[in-house]
Amino acid sequence: MGAYRRRSPCAGGVRVAARVLGPVPDEEPESPRASAAPPARVLGLRLREMRIEAGLRGQDVVAAGAIGSASKLSRYETANGDARPDTETVTRLATLYGYDDRESLRALTSLVDDANQRRWWTDYRDVVDKSLHNLMAVESAATEIRTFSDSLVPGLLQTSEYARAIMQAPYLGRPDLPTIDRRWEVRRRRQQILESPEAPDYSAVISEGALRKWVGGRKVMRGQLRHLFNLAENRDRVHIRVFTDRACARVFPPTTAMTVFKFRPRDEPDMVYTEGLNSGGTWLSELGDVDLHAASMTELIQHSLGKRETLALLERLIAGFADDEGRAGD
Structure with a gap:
């Protein structure tokens, strides 16, 4: 995933990913909508890829306290509507998924800034x-x-x-x-x-x-x-x-x-x-x-x-x- 580096599940500080989980169910949220602005789509893709790689479902992320609801997570991942996550939320999610190194967080923060940027149109x-x-x-x-x-x-x-x-x-x-x-x-x-x-x-x-x-x-x-x-x-x-x-x-x-x-x-x-x-x-x-x-x-x-x-x-x-x-x- 380019600049994104995931911690090994054996590393310290991983809270939920260390649990034994079943496979991610088929009813995963769809990939980010084609009509969403590219920075928001890219951010949604990254969040979804990291979560799936960590073996977590939406309800697992909610249970870990990283986000308020599975529906909100789905909106972020699919770039659905005008909802865009802030830096604090993305940092919590990335940390939970094992991507809390400085390089990964810097890349994600840049995507958050781009996704929330006001456009001239x-x-x-x-x-x-x-x-x-x-x-x-x-x-x-x-x-x-x-x-x-x-x-x-x-x-x-x-x-x-x-x-x-x-x-x-x-x-x-x-x-x-x-x-x-x-x-x-x-x-x-x-x-x-x-x-x-x-x-x-x-x-x-x-x-x-x-x-x-x-x-x-x-x-x-x-x-x-x-x-x-x-x-x-x-x-x-x-x-x-x-x-x-x-x-x-x-x-x-x-x-x-x-x-x-x-x-x-x-x-x-x-x-x-x-x-x-x-x-x-x-x-x-x-x-x-x-x-x-x-x-x-x-x-x-x-x-x-x-x-x-x-x-x-x-x-x-x-x-x-x-x-x-x-x-x-x-």
């Missing part, structure tokens, strides 16, 4: 729901992001005009201008993760059809396509590829939009986020589901245009939207 609860808060938390923690979109340009790559045109769609309830402004603020701040020195490696596969849609009219589409061209040509850690209509003859996307997230080794299991145009997103963290979508993502990248061909197609599309600028629909 909490200031926008009036315009974005909790599912988007979770998505932003995952984006900010990932070291690699691979995304596919069949219908629209991915949010991290959208221009202001393109995003605003989408935000005015009838299925979103036609929000007023102040709401749209605040939603764009959120999207623009999300995009800054691609501009930081610690930017994740970002790969986007966009269907050819999405790039031919008249979202907002000719001028908006020209600006959006030029933005994609500049990102693809000039950003070392941003990789944009076009999945052509003909490519569907060789490989078919499993969903209209999906994103695969990777994290630092041992920090967090890989995660997948899928979404539909008119429906909310779904988080996948089960190994089989993640492997299936990760393999599909790799196939989509392999059958998409390379960088040079993508740039050439973007140039042609830009020229196409620039034709007859005076026609209606600009």
Whole structure:
């Protein structure tokens, strides 16, 4: 477990782990939810792993006085809801589980601080729901992001005009201008993760059809396509590829939009986020589901245009939207 070192059950000071216990029952709390913010998920995973390794059940931990109830322990381990353990509670649990050396406690304390840190997006609860808060938390923690979109340009790559045109769609309830402004603020701040020195490696596969849609009219589409061209040509850690209509003859996307997230080794299991145009997103963290979508993502990248061909197609599309600028629909 990396920096986490467990005391031998033979060492002094172990109170409960020295008892003879039966196997941990099958009704163990589920692993931390995929939608929880990464630091909270990592902390939950660590606490659960340490408890199971110590051979303890929830009721054993309660009996030892390390926590008030098994339900509270379960909420901490699964990062369920907004409940987050404090440093004192985590120290008691780690000591009970045999991880009371300085290095282990320092690593756990750092996770507690990260899990309880206030995030900038909490200031926008009036315009974005909790599912988007979770998505932003995952984006900010990932070291690699691979995304596919069949219908629209991915949010991290959208221009202001393109995003605003989408935000005015009838299925979103036609929000007023102040709401749209605040939603764009959120999207623009999300995009800054691609501009930081610690930017994740970002790969986007966009269907050819999405790039031919008249979202907002000719001028908006020209600006959006030029933005994609500049990102693809000039950003070392941003990789944009076009999945052509003909490519569907060789490989078919499993969903209209999906994103695969990777994290630092041992920090967090890989995660997948899928979404539909008119429906909310779904988080996948089960190994089989993640492997299936990760393999599909790799196939989509392999059958998409390379960088040079993508740039050439973007140039042609830009020229196409620039034709007859005076026609209606600009």
